[in-house]
Amino acid sequence: LGKSGSGKSTFLRILAGLVPPSEGVVEYRGIPVTQPVHGIAMVFQSYALFPWLTVLGNVELGLEALGVSGAERRRRAVSAIDVIGLDGFENAYPKELSGGMRQRVGFARALVVDPDILLLDEPFSSLDVLTAETLRGDLLDLWDAHRIPTKGIVIVSHNIEEAVEIADRILIFSSDPGRIRAQIPISLPRPRSSESAGFRQIVDQVYTLLTTEPGRDGRRGAKAEPIGIGFRLPDASVQQLSGLIENLTEAPYHGRADLPHLADEENLVMDELFPLIETLQLFGFAHVSGGDIELTPLGRAYADADMLARKQIFAEALLKHVPVAAHIRRVLDERPGHRAPAARFLRELEDHLSEEEAERVLETVINWGRHAEIFAYDYDSEVLSLENF
Known part of the structure; x- marks a missing residue:
């Protein structure tokens, strides 16, 4: 497995x-x-x-x-x-x-x-x-x-x-x-x-075992091992993450759920559920132990917030916990025109990941970053920027 x-x-x-x-x-x-x-x-x-x-x-x-x-x-x-x-x-x-x-x-x-x-x-x-x-x-x-x-x-x-x-x-x-x-x-x-x-x-x-990593097992008070720019980000959409958080706050879970039960109730197979669980832990929205997932105070705050507040919470978590997102934003901040080609960051990711995985990770972080409004992306020119920010 x-x-x-x-x-x-x-x-x-x-x-x-x-x-x-x-x-x-x-x-x-x-x-x-x-x-x-x-x-x-x-x-x-x-x-x-x-x-x-x-x-x-x-x-x-x-x-x-x-x-x-x-x-x-x-x-x-x-x-x-x-x-x-x-x-x-x-x-x-x-x-x-x-x-x-x-x-x-x-x-x-x-x-x-x-x-x-x-x-x-x-x-x-x-x-x-x-x-x-x-x-x-x-x-x-x-x-x-x-x-x-x-x-x-x-x-x-x-x-x-x-x-x-x-x-x-x-x-x-x-x-x-x-x-x-x-x-x-x-x-x-x-x-x-x-x-x-x-x-x-x-x-x-x-x-x-499948939803935690050594040093990143979500235990209360445990300090997670730091990750680098080349970390293999889970493939999870913001819409799916938000939907899962909302479901976890409602009955019968009320913020805590048995993972096998959650998978059955939400009709999620392993490859659909695990990227969502990993992302929630990565962002500090939930922790997993003993086969259960529980929303953190930050996760509950996200669930209770309106759309604009959710974006702000998501943006802060993204910049804090996802090094490649923080790196992209830092490069854009430092450049005079606040623009950079996506290929620049793709080459950096390929130092750590296969070509296919590097493309997937970059696409994931771009989607997260655009939702959080920490940078913009033009698909035609394949350029990241701080336009309108």
């Missing part, structure tokens, strides 16, 4: 031999993994099926690459299709299948090569809730009944409850730098009840 950009999918691709690691070595049975190897199979989020092949043809493909004879390929492919619950659809093409059925083909194609290790890259995220729950349950049943030869499964997920339901161990990834921040062993017996106290306790622990 980890926020977007923490390297989860890249890590999985490194394990699969699809991407070379920048440092270190992946070993499988004592042999370095530098390319896809027999014994490690992967299921992708996007199904990755060949549309011109039938279900049987797609499942046979991996066996064909291994040089398995035609008769043996067919026998094993039919068996895998039967195990995964798609018998009767052997001659169907992907366009004839639902999303859940297509993903079952992906599972069958991975399992047919009898892998020791199965790598799953968000295999249920593109499915509707009921289909994902069914497929997840079927996979667990196959695993528990030892109907598949796989000895270990590594899954990337954006669904915390899903991870707690199926995993023996959860690794929490953090970013900047990318690393494993925490490991959480789960010894709850299966099947696991999402309403049990032990289950909820682990969910709250995971939410807390």
Whole structure:
């Protein structure tokens, strides 16, 4: 588990031999993994099926690459299709299948090569809730009944409850730098009840780890570690932030909410909720601990203020807590014409971030700065200025 950009999918691709690691070595049975190897199979989020092949043809493909004879390929492919619950659809093409059925083909194609290790890259995220729950349950049943030869499964997920339901161990990834921040062993017996106290306790622990950073965990009286110009700002709009603050002040929250409950009630997935939570903490509008988020006095003041007062509060927090915003304003203040090309700041961000991330961060801070009216931006000329300020 980890926020977007923490390297989860890249890590999985490194394990699969699809991407070379920048440092270190992946070993499988004592042999370095530098390319896809027999014994490690992967299921992708996007199904990755060949549309011109039938279900049987797609499942046979991996066996064909291994040089398995035609008769043996067919026998094993039919068996895998039967195990995964798609018998009767052997001659169907992907366009004839639902999303859940297509993903079952992906599972069958991975399992047919009898892998020791199965790598799953968000295999249920593109499915509707009921289909994902069914497929997840079927996979667990196959695993528990030892109907598949796989000895270990590594899954990337954006669904915390899903991870707690199926995993023996959860690794929490953090970013900047990318690393494993925490490991959480789960010894709850299966099947696991999402309403049990032990289950909820682990969910709250995971939410807390994913919504806080060491030294920036929002504890009362705790002094946050300073951030620099190249900090990877969360992607959150002012409208979304304001809406979440307003919702938190109202019933049933009254300023404090359990994060899993908040996500369910506001219908927010992890990648939508976490940037908002991180931004609220960054600005000093809220703090998170024990799986709960609570508005600070500043956050409550923002909620109670009118539009103009909100802009002033937002501007002061932006200049105080976001170094790149303060840097842009300082440069504009010092320049005789109070103007500077956005490319100047983009180059500075690229010293710390990838080109794509630098562009995203600059766009985010420009949107925040324009809302706060600490600077103006002309999209045609791509110039920042203090015009009208």
